Amino acid sequence: MSKTKDFIVEQIKERISDFKPKARxxxxxxxxxxxxxxxxxxxxxxxxxxxxxxxxxxxxxxSGVALNLEEDSVGAVLLGDYQLIAEGAEVRATGRILxxxxxxxxxxxxxxxxxxxxxxKGAITADAHYPVEKIxxxxxxxxxxxxxxxxxxxxxxxxxxxxxxxxxxxIGDRQLGKTAIAIDTILNQKGKDVICIYVxxxxxxxxxxxxxxxxxxxGALEYTTVVLAGASAPAPQLYFAPYAGCAxxxxxxxxxxxxxxxxxxxxxxxxxxxxxxxxxxxxxxxEAYPGDVFYLHSRLLExxxxxxxxxxxxxxxxxxxxxTQAGDVSAYIPTNVISITDGxxxxxxxxxxQGNRPAINAGLSVSRVGSAAQIKAMKKVAGKIRLEAxxxxxxxxxxxxxxxxxxxxxxKLERGKRxxxxxxxxxxxxxxxxxxxxxxWSLLNGHMDDVAVDEIQVFESALRAYAKANEAKTLxxxxxxxxxxxxxxxxxxxxxxDFKLSYGK
Amino acid sequence: xxxxxxxYAKALxxxxxxxxxxxxxxxxxxxxxxxxxxxxxxxxxxIIAEFENLSDASEGIVRATITSARPLSKTALKEAxxxxxxxxxxxxxxxxxxxxxxxxxxxxxxxxxxIIDLSLADRVSGLAARIKE
Numbered sequence: 008m009s010k011t012k013d014f015i016v017e018q019i020k021e022r023i024s025d026f027k028p029k030a031r032x033x034x035x036x037x038x039x040x041x042x043x044x045x046x047x048x049x050x051x052x053x054x055x056x057x058x059x060x061x062x063x064x065x066x067x068x069x070s071g072v073a074l075n076l077e078e079d080s081v082g083a084v085l086l087g088d089y090q091l092i093a094e095g096a097e098v099r100a101t102g103r104i105l106x107x108x109x110x111x112x113x114x115x116x117x118x119x120x121x122x123x124x125x126x127x128k129g130a131i132t133a134d135a136h137y138p139v140e141k142i143x144x145x146x147x148x149x150x151x152x153x154x155x156x157x158x159x160x161x162x163x164x165x166x167x168x169x170x171x172x173x174x175x176x177x178i179g180d181r182q183l184g185k186t187a188i189a190i191d192t193i194l195n196q197k198g199k200d201v202i203c204i205y206v207x208x209x210x211x212x213x214x215x216x217x218x219x220x221x222x223x224x225x226g227a228l229e230y231t232t233v234v235l236a237g238a239s240a241p242a243p244q245l246y247f248a249p250y251a252g253c254a255x256x257x258x259x260x261x262x263x264x265x266x267x268x269x270x271x272x273x274x275x276x277x278x279x280x281x282x283x284x285x286x287x288x289x290x291x292x293x294e295a296y297p298g299d300v301f302y303l304h305s306r307l308l309e310x311x312x313x314x315x316x317x318x319x320x321x322x323x324x325x326x327x328x329x330x331t332q333a334g335d336v337s338a339y340i341p342t343n344v345i346s347i348t349d350g351x352x353x354x355x356x357x358x359x360x361q362g363n364r365p366a367i368n369a370g371l372s373v374s375r376v377g378s379a380a381q382i383k384a385m386k387k388v389a390g391k392i393r394l395e396a397x398x399x400x401x402x403x404x405x406x407x408x409x410x411x412x413x414x415x416x417x418x419k420l421e422r423g424k425r426x427x428x429x430x431x432x433x434x435x436x437x438x439x440x441x442x443x444x445x446x447x448w449s450l451l452n453g454h455m456d457d458v459a460v461d462e463i464q465v466f467e468s469a470l471r472a473y474a475k476a477n478e479a480k481t482l483x484x485x486x487x488x489x490x491x492x493x494x495x496x497x498x499x500x501x502x503x504x505d506f507k508l509s510y511g512k
Numbered sequence: 513x514x515x516x517x518x519x520y521a522k523a524l525x526x527x528x529x530x531x532x533x534x535x536x537x538x539x540x541x542x543x544x545x546x547x548x549x550x551x552x553x554x555x556x557x558x559i560i561a562e563f564e565n566l567s568d569a570s571e572g573i574v575r576a577t578i579t580s581a582r583p584l585s586k587t588a589l590k591e592a593x594x595x596x597x598x599x600x601x602x603x604x605x606x607x608x609x610x611x612x613x614x615x616x617x618x619x620x621x622x623x624x625x626x627i628i629d630l631s632l633a634d635r636v637s638g639l640a641a642r643i644k645e
Contacts, residue, residue: 019643026642031629035622050625079518099627 034100038062039080041092044241045286046071048081054100057140063097070121071098072105072243075287082287084243086121107251109258110134114202117219117233120248122255125235137254139247143309150315152349155380156267156324159195159437160188162367162430165389165447166396167352170380171201171265172313172322176344178329178336179354184365185328187434188352189269190218192326194225195437196267202259203231204268206252209245209275212237221435245279253310256323260312263319268311272328273304277340294339301343308347336371350374363431369396383490385440388447392426395451399423425455428463441482442471444491445499454503466510473506517555520547521562525570572603576623579610581632584619596623 036050046062054060054073060083061068069092075082085092108122110133117126124131152170169175177185193203205222207215215235222228232255236248249270256266270276277300284297292298304327311325327348329341334356336345345351350373359366378386398419412420429450432438438446446467449455458466474482481498485491491499524543528536547553568575576596578584584592593605600623617632 022643023639026639028635028638031627031634033627033629034625035627036625052625079516 034102036081036098036100038092038094038096038098041085041089041094043286044085044089044243045283046083046085046089046092046098048073048083048098049079051081051098051100054081057104059101059103059105061099061101062092063099064091064093066091068099070105072247073100074283075289084246084283084287085241086243086247089241105139105247106136107139107254108133108135109137109255113232113255114230115228115232117235119240120234120236120244120251122251135258137258139250139254140306141254141257141310143306144312144314144318148314148318149312151379152313152322152376153379154265154313154322155382155385155440156192156201156265157195157199157437157440158188158192159439160191160365161432161438161443161446162365162369163188163352164381164385164440164443165392166369167350167367167372167374168377168380168385168389169324169326169350169374170313170376171324172311173350173374173376173380174308174311174325174327174348175374176327176329176348176351177354178331178341178345178351179366180331180334180356183354183356183359184434185330185354186214186218186271188354188365189271189326189328190221191435191437193222193231193267193269194227194435196230197226201230201265201267202256203227204234204252204256204266205231206234206236206249206268206270208236208248208270208272209238209240209279210235210271212239225435242279242282245276246283249273249276249307253307253323257310260314260321260323261319263321265321266323268323268325270307270325270327272330273344274328274330274340277303296339300340301347304344305347308344349376363427364434365430365432367430369393370400382440382486384444384485384488384495385447387491388444388451391451392447395419395422395426399426421456421460422450424460425450425458425463428460429455429467431464438471439482439486441485442474444485445474445482445502446471448491448496448499449503452500454507469510470503470506473509474502477505478502515550515552517558518562520552520555521559521566524559525563525566529570568606569601572601574600574602574605574623575608576605576621577608577610579612579615579620579622579631581611581613581615581617583611584609588619592619592621595628596621599626599628600624 034051034053036048038046039049040047056073056076058073060071060073062071069085069087071083071085073081073083108131112132116124116128116131118124118131122131152172154171156169156171158164158169177188179185193205196203215237219233222231234248234252236244252268256268259266277296280300280303281296285291285295289297308325308327311323313322314320327344329344331338331341353368353371354366355368358368378389381389402416402420429446449470455463455466481495481502484495520543524539527539531539547555574596578592589607596605615631615633616636618630620631621628
């Protein structure tokens with residue numbers, strides 16, 4: 008026993024051998040007023056903007072962030088339950104800005120904007136702590152976007168391609184499938200070495216539960232983190248959620264990895280910021296938003312980037328979501344975010360209710376990165392796809408005069424109808440780029456012209472299943488080579504012809 | 513924009529800086545008339561506190577609270593005073609002494625916006641945290 012006792016004593020001595028107690032000097036103030044998640048604090052004369060504060064309560068400390076530095080007081084937002092804080096309570100300045108835990112330990116977890124776990128799977132082991140607010144990488148550190156981020160959605164990968172490091176806005180009215188596009192993109196990143204982060208801002212917790220179940224069933228949680236600030240969370244948590252998610256992504260960016268972040272949605276984020284700003288008595292501007300609401304989103308989205316090789320070569324691709332009211336893309340927040348992002352995917356109610364889902368309006372949607380974010384094989388078919396789709400949209404108005412049109416116009420209309428049938432895609436069913444190239448190539452080379460319009464979806468599905476089962480080598484060659492060589496095109500022709508024989512066409 | 517207690521106190525302080533007693537009384541009467549007409553009589557207590565702060569600052573007085581487990585000797589208070597004067601703009605310290613056995617030993621000095629924690633309880637919890645690491 009004495010040997011064990013000596014060992015224990017030695018261990019303790021070793022641990023405290025270099026312990027040097029220092030007097031702690033704290034800057035303190037006291038609470039003047041607290042309500043609705045905002046506290047007015049007297050004192051704290053030397054506190055700095057966005058500095059973390061600690062509010063002393065009977066049950067411990069509650070964090071807050073100083074956002075208003077006034078002559079006689081400091082306005083702070085509270086990140087915990089403000090009802091525990093009493094008037095006159097001690098407030099300490101921490102000398103730090105808001106940080107979140109980051110690292111591998113966050114993958115597969117559901118956390119709140121402070122990095123605290125919400126999924127009941129135990130404490131999170133953080134590799135580091137990153138500041139929530141950070142200046143975006145400079146011009147010199149970046150390079151042009153040149154690698155595709157495949158969403159698995161045919162209409163997007165063909166006509167509005169997204170690259171790694173791009174910001175592509177998903178915009179539309181409620182219940183048109185904005186989140187569905189984002190989730191399908193996350194599902195399609197399986198095996199593609201992309202870390203995904205889904206930031207839910209002000210969403211219904213029931214909706215998030217459904218999304219989590221889907222991600223788990225598809226095995227997507229192996230590479231995804233969910234940052235949740237639900238509809239019942241206080242406004243400060245909604246405000247910090249996207250920045251916290253971005254900080255978690257920047258950890259992987261610094262390691263040279265590719266990250267995809269979905270912000271769902273920034274409209275609710277702007278509303279939460281408006282709530283905080285009005286409670287802090289900041290002067291309201293247009294639509295009662297504070298004057299810096301543009302900066303709110305620009306500094307967030309500028310942190311999405313593609314870094315050059317000297318800085319690790321990693322990327323953060325951002326998919327912000329904005330909800331419009333009655334299709335009004337010219338409203339304040341939508342126009343702000345449209346001007347910040349590198350393109351938008353516009354979802355239209357008319358298309359949705361006609362059965363075209365995803366309801367992407369190809370005319371109003373754009374990707375400013377364009378074909379730089381496509382493999383050569385897709386580039387070859389996509390250019391013609393875009394042209395066919397544009398021509399069809401122009402001619403569609405004349406469809407009612409079917410008998411008065413020339414042959415060429417009729418052919419274009421028929422081709423366009425089949426194209427829009429091909430664009431229809433079920434939810435949670437992303438396609439690989441090889442299958443997409445096969446389908447588009449078949450369509451453009453007239454192999455679907457003899458298939459009835461209402462049978463196109465079944466035909467296409469069967470063609471893909473046939474190719475996957477019997478011609479996996481050719482499909483793999485499209486992905487590995489990235490190009491549609493003459494040899495591959497001959498193979499595709501043979502595959503389609505063999506399939507049609509077996510399909511009975 | 514509503515006038516704060518600090519502004520009222522500052523105005524009163526500046527007006528009465530070199531005033532005689534009758535002049536000071538007149539200034540106070542005028543202040544109260546102003547408070548009455550602005551419906552700000554409830555700020556009177558805050559104005560007194562702010563006025564005292566301004567007065568202390570002009571005289572170089574720092575009001576500090578020292579919390580200790582046992583009453584402190586004059587030497588210990590002198591040391592604490594030099595610590596406070598080194599960190600503040602003051603020339604003398606007026607102490608409010610508080611006894612709290614929970615701090616075990618040492619002292620906690622609170623002055624202006626700062627707290628210097630020299631308590632034994634803080635060092636013990638620091639040591640415990642280091643052992644846990």
